[in-house]
Amino acid sequence: MKPIFLCLTLLLAGCKLTGSAETDAKPLVSPGPRPLYLLQALPDDDLKQRLQACKTQPFYRHDFSIGHRGAPLMFAEHSKQSYQAAIDMGAGIVECDVAFTADKQLVCRHAQCDLHQTTDILLRPELAAKCAEPFSPAEPANGKAASARCCTSDISVAEFSGLCAKMDGVNPHAQNVADYVQGTPGWRTDLYSQCATPMTHQDSVALFKQQGVKMTPELKQPQVPMPYSGGYRQQDYAQQLVDEYKAAGVAPSQVYLQSFNWQDILYWLEHEPEFGRQAVWLDGRYEQPDFNPMQSRSWQPSMAELKASGLNIIAPPLWLLVTEQDGKIVPSAYAKAAKAAGLEIIAWSLERSAPLAQGKDWYYQSLPTLAKHDGVVLQLLDVLARDVGVTAVFSDWPGTTTFYANCLLGDGSF
Structure with a gap:
């Protein structure tokens, strides 16, 4: 029996593949069947051949792969089960969106009022x-x-x-x-959603630390007036998030703080520079009335101004980073400007969409003629990685990003 298959057979007994120190230090993971399903939807081209060649190789955790709310394509978002599924599929970084409770404790929830x-x-x-x-x-x-x-x-x-x-x-x-809460979209599943366990932020930190993955909390915009009861200010909220990592002994290098609120980023840069230097600004400028993804003069502040302020990582939605040209997916003017300014890019969010054959999707709006089949997920991922040069990609099913990264990228760290 070949060593790789022997190892997979004996995995539960603690077998490790021989190889580099880098791979020896990482657990084997399973991307699952979805990447292979997407692979079948690709045309018979070079990308398909390169990915098919990886089908039987071992897979390891990779920082290119970020679990967006865990793995909510099939598991209840921000639950223990969703986080564990993302980790088991090889996400090197996992997200806890952060909101606060009536007693000002931080919990993992995509929006304060959901x-x-x-x-x-x-x-x-x-x-x-x-x-x-x-x-x-x-x-x-x-x-x-x-x-x-x-x-x-x-x-x-x-x-x-x-x-x-x-x-x-x-x-x-x-x-x-009873009928109201039964609203799962048909392209997701309730199969793994049997009273999933909600997580406080501290719960998530403990789980991620124990599992050895990096952490990317998003400080969600409060949906109650601030200062909140007893004078709880936005700055207190932003500081509390960092304090919980410090209390847990988590190194700043393991944490990628996120926010759409530019003032949160500036606060961290000034008051918590070790954490702030790899804070991620979620770019919501596309909501500005005069925003045009093709005209840099409509991006306020400019990419250069963002970099000069101390920002190092910017995170726009998928569609801002690509466009169509001669029947191909190519980097957008936005993507080129961000790279030219020296900003690292993280993209969101892959596989948060119904099957693309069903019609227009917000995340693929810049690909109106190409985003017609699910194989585009892998085509887009390839362009983001090779041509745009993104650092990582959020996905609702991180097995796909893990599969791609292990096949075609490097050792898994950034």
């Missing part, structure tokens, strides 16, 4: 009664959708930790709560 669609809070009457906006049924006669609004700041951290995380989604046509 508990009604990502947990079972509405099915718990004692907690549902605390929601900022209670459940309201749909009214088909006047076109009103069913609604609710439940925030982390409505409950304590203990109450949050007692919830069950579920797949993100609600049924806007629901007449009752």
Whole structure:
């Protein structure tokens, strides 16, 4: 039996492949079947041949692969199970989006006020009664959708930790709560969402540290007025995030702080420079009324100004980094300008989309004629890595980014 297959057979017994010190230090991981499914959708070209040649090789954790909210294509986002799935698929970096509770404790949640669609809070009457906006049924006669609004700041951290995380989604046509919370899109799955475990930020730090992966928390914009109860300011919120890493003994090199709020980035650069030097600015300039991805004069502040302020890493959505030219995916003017300014680029978020054959998708809007089949996921990934030169890519199914990175990139660190 060949050594690689013997090793895979004996993996549970602690077998390690012989090789470099770099690979010996990393656990074998399993990207799973999805990358091979996407591979079959590729045309018979050089990229397909290069990726097919990797199918039977061992796979290792890779920093190019970031678990966006864990692995929420199939696991309840920001749950222990979702994080573990991302790690098992080889994500070298995993994300905890950070919000705060009524008692000012940090928890992993994509938005402060999404508990009604990502947990079972509405099915718990004692907690549902605390929601900022209670459940309201749909009214088909006047076109009103069913609604609710439940925030982390409505409950304590203990109450949050007692919830069950579920797949993100609600049924806007629901007449009752039980139907309302059954809103998982058909292209995702509830198979692995049986009372998933929600995580505090400290829980996530402990898990990621124990598993040996890097951490990229996003400080979410508060959806309550700041300063919050008792004078809790935005600066306190930003500092508390860093303090929890310090308390856990996590080195700044292992943490990539994120925020859409430029003032958060400036705060970290000034007050926590060791963490701030690899803070990630999530670029939301595309929401500016006069923003044009092809005209640099509409990007305010400019790429050069961002770099001069101390920023080193910028993170735009996928579509800002590419465009179509002569039937091919090519780097955009935005991507070229960011690289010219000396900024590292992280892209978001791969595989957060319905099958591309279903039609237009926000993440692929700059590829209107090419994004017609799921093989484009791998084509886009290849352009981002080789031509744009991104440092890493967020994905809702990090097995795909792990597979690509192990096949065609380097040793896995940045």
